[in-house]
Amino acid sequence: MIAPEVLLRGAAYHYLQHSTIDMDILAGELAISRATLYRAVGSRDALLGEVFWAIAKVLIAEAAGEAGGTGPDRVIAVSRIFTELLDSAPQMRTFVAAEPQTAARVLFTAAAELRHHAIDAQLRIFVESGIEGDPADLRRRAALYLRTLEGVLYGPLLGSGPIAFEAAEPALRALLTD
Template identity: 30%
Template structure:
């Protein structure tokens, strides 16, 4: 994996460093793009559909301006979703500060997955736009999965070193497996029709990471 990370990377920054987007690159320098993102994020959290026309109307501009500032709806939704994932990851990081090694990775992944499963606004989005949600969250069509894998790889390397489990697997390979487990259990209702289960997620992560 080619990563754009620094020694100052943290769980809040490493994903974006690894997979920036055209929109993410504009957010710190284009206040109009930031305004659209902030309004879209608030709309999403309130449980409403992020509609480009309605955003434009609330900002007092035309749709063309909104598309010029942030790109298409998928690009905007991707950044909204990642902007919500980051504080969730940070919260999970803080909740597991008393742990170390594989146990910390397992508990952090469990906490993050559980928080996604119980977030009402997130489940509302999944139910309303299941096909788009899975495409943006679990495929290469958006940077979200690449950012998630990069973040977990950073976490694995920090907690387990460059050669986890005596070098039988690389940090990148282990991170990808952990992310796919998280996805399959978070979106179980969309993929298999099963109820998402934090308990099953905990069992899977601990088994994969060899935590007794």
């Protein structure tokens, strides 16, 4: 059996090279059978979610490291920088254009593990930035904040067309105050 971290690293590299994941080709690159690959990851969607999350963690850390300030200003700065970093990566644009249904399934469904990771990360950004409140309320606000930010990141996929960060900023800020 292949080590999970080796599989994820190989899958992320494959995605960055091809802007998609072809399970047959990936299995060959990892020198395992297709059946072994599926046993290890469950499904292509699950693997894509893990790859997207691995990449997002790096971008979130970079954005958080670059953002200054505290409170709502810091949360907005992290979001703006993250949006710019993701927008500068052609792989996601290519993937969304080529596989919009798969992208929507992996990025937006409540059952997708990626969504849970993203909400947890947004909640951590709130707390690290000094946003306070009841934990259940903060989690709900983090989920709403994330949905609004997704409109900026993936507006065309959601059917709303492109949305500039500046247009969404007042709604994002409204979720950061009691």
